[in-house]
Amino acid sequence: MAGWLWFQDRFSSSEFHFHGYNQILRSFNTPYQEIQLIDTDAFGKMLVIDGDVQSSLSDEYVYHESLVLPALICNKKLPRKIFLCGGGEGATLREIVRCKSIESVIKCDIDQEAIQMYMDELPEWHQGSFFDPRVTLIHMDARKLLEEQADQSFDGIYTDLTEPVSGGPSQMLYSKEFFTLCRSKLAQNGFVVVQGSLLRVTNYEMHASIARTMKEVFPLVRSYLVYVPSFDTTWGFVYASFETDPLAYTAKEIDQEIHERLTGNLRFYDGIAHQHIFSIGKDLRNLVDNSGTVITDNQPFKLKRKNEL
Secondary structure (H helix, E strand, O other), rough: OOEEEEEEEEEEOOOOEEEEEEEEEEEEEOOOOOEEEEEEEEEEEEEEEEEEEEEEEEOOOHHHHHHHHHHHHHOOOOOOOEEEEEEOOOHHHHHHHOOOOEEEEEEEOEEEEHHHHHHHHHHHOOOOOOHHOOEEEOOOOHHHHHHHOOOOOOEEEEEEEOOOOOOOOOOOOOHHHHHHHHHHHEEEEEEEEEEEEEOEEEEEEHHHHHHHHOOOOOOOOEEEEEEEEEEEEEEEEEEEOOOHHHHHHHHHHHHHHHHHOOOOOOOOHHHHHHHHHHHOOHHHHHHHOOOOOOOOOOOOOOOHHHHHH
């Protein structure tokens, strides 16, 4: 172990995951968060925000393709207008604009200083998506901006946000009131997809609460998950819509829709991967279905910061 610098990713007071790194490429604080970009031996460049691993060069595509593509593919109506809350590095945006039918994307991220760093330092992630003519970048509170949009404006809404730690910029973007706002802004057969935190037998409460909250608002809600090596855990997502069910699609149908709807080459997502990420084991299904609380503005989910664990 000699010769390495070590970053520790805290999962709990008794569980730390260590990453050896060569150097800190960037480290600075914005008014909203602490950001570090480190050069790791195993995963290459790694983005860390407030002590949380956000993504790494070697496997970010696993997370971002899983977050974005199922909802774009499993939709009878070709999606044209998208609202993206967060998605800092630009990789979520990269996957959205991969869809041929997309006409416009509003990407709203409160932290302009961070976005500028991602533009400069993470070209492998965004691959120019920030500069796509279909994209409008706005730096303000995403909930306030969404409130200003006309009802039924969007075919899809994605929230790719940091964890809702107490007092953090994302805390009010996981509540029943926020998801009710999202519902009012969706066109017919629109969808919402949320990054849904850790999902494993020892860490599921946050995900279960997000899913339970969204079930208060939408008639169809599905949890799904994928293993992200640099996170060293399975990571959950929550899909919600008025009627379209991702479980109803066969692998062959997914592959056909990918061929017709998307540009470029995918590294992770296809028909078989789709079936895999939506096939959650019985133990986790039971935990998600029978736990969690409804998150509201007045009763947010209480999540400790990493340095408080």
